Amino acid sequence: MINLCFHGIGRPGRELEPGEAGYWITEDFYRLVVETVAGRDDVRLSFDDSNASDIEIGLDGLVRHGLTASFFVIAARLDRPGSLSAEQVRELRDHGMAVGSHGMDHVPWRALSDAAQQRELEQARQVLAEVVGAPVTEAALPLGQYDRRTLTRLQQLGYTHVHTSDRRSSKPSAWLQHRFSLRSDDTVDSLHAILRGEPLARRLVGRLKGGVKQLR
Numbered sequence: 001m002i003n004l005c006f007h008g009i010g011r012p013g014r015e016l017e018p019g020e021a022g023y024w025i026t027e028d029f030y031r032l033v034v035e036t037v038a039g040r041d042d043v044r045l046s047f048d049d050s051n052a053s054d055i056e057i058g059l060d061g062l063v064r065h066g067l068t069a070s071f072f073v074i075a076a077r078l079d080r081p082g083s084l085s086a087e088q089v090r091e092l093r094d095h096g097m098a099v100g101s102h103g104m105d106h107v108p109w110r111a112l113s114d115a116a117q118q119r120e121l122e123q124a125r126q127v128l129a130e131v132v133g134a135p136v137t138e139a140a141l142p143l144g145q146y147d148r149r150t151l152t153r154l155q156q157l158g159y160t161h162v163h164t165s166d167r168r169s170s171k172p173s174a175w176l177q178h179r180f181s182l183r184s185d186d187t188v189d190s191l192h193a194i195l196r197g198e199p200l201a202r203r204l205v206g207r208l209k210g211g212v213k214q215l216r
Contacts, residue, residue, distance in 0.1 A: 001172045002195060003044045003179040004033065005140075005165065009053040014082025017106070022184050027057055033182065033191060038065035043195065045069035046163060046179065048102055048140055050077045050084040055092060063095060072102035072140035072163070075124040078131070086131045093132045100138035100163075101125045108145035117150070121157055138163065144181075151176070169197065 008024035016024075037043040045062070047054045050073045062069055071092050077083040084092075093099055103109065104124040109117060121139070128136045137160040141150075144165030154162050155175070166178040180194050 001042055001044060001170050001177075002197075003046065003163065003170060003177055004037070004194070005163075005179040005181045006030065006033075006045070006047045006054075006058065007049050007181065008051045009057045012082060013052050014080070023181060024184055025182055025186065026184075029182075029186065030057060031061055032188065034061040034065050034067060036191065036195070038067060040195075044177075046100075046140065047071045048181075049106065050074045050089075050102065052082050052084060052088075054084060055088045059092065059095060059097075062097070068096050068098070070098040070100055070138060070163075072100045072138075073128055074102045074106050075104045075127040077106075078127070089128070089131050090133075093134075098138065099128060099132050099136060100140060101128055101136050102140050103142050106142050108143050109141065109150045110145050110147040117153060121153060125157075137161070140179075141165070 006025065007020070009030045010024075010027045012021075012024060034045075037045070045067060046069055047058055050071075054071055058069070061067075071084075071089070073084060073089055078089070079085045089099060101121075101124050103120040104127075105120070107120070109120055112120065125136045125139075137158070139154060139159050140163040146164065151162065161175060161177050163177045163179055165181050167180050168178045170176070170178045182191075
């Protein structure tokens with residue numbers, strides 16, 4: 001399974017975090033991606049960071065091509081300028097999209113105190129569950145960072161799937177779902193390279209890096 005992750009599409013409607021601009025893609029490239037993967041059952045799509053472009057641009061492309069996606073929402077950004085509103089999150093749900101947690105404040109979850117981790121893993125999920133009127137069972141790791149303690153806590157809390165940014169393929173049923181984040185410097189060629197599958201050497205390096213993260 002190839003998991004592709006979008007962050008922002010088009011022009012940002014809020015001030016970006018340091019380094020975030022590299023994860024914003026053009027509307028044209030977004031349209032190319034959804035056209036390319038339409039009809040493929042070996043590709044899943046997701047959106048991180050709760051940007052308003054998720055619904056202003058992203059949703060139309062999904063609906064047009066009969067696709068669904070998971071939207072990982074930052075709870076504290078709800079209703080802020082440039083970000084999704086609670087009503088828009090419900091609209092995504094009403095179109096058959098899955099809603100997951102990306103935490104409360106978009107901070108890495110590893111190395112947080114127990115109290116801070118509770119805010120990110122539990123309180124954020126509760127906020128989102130109240131918005132959509134249903135349990136929130138999946139999470140995406142902010143900035144792709146994690147360690148064994150974080151994964152253990154997510155398992156204890158009953159999350160059914162957790163999504164990384166480890167740039168490798170995943171088994172469809174795996175609890176830990178690795179994703180390829182699309183970037184501003186991606187091209188048609190780099191997209192097709194991802195969809196063709198990784199060379200063995202790169203795949204082994206990715207697995208090694210993921211194993212190191214879990215041992216921390």
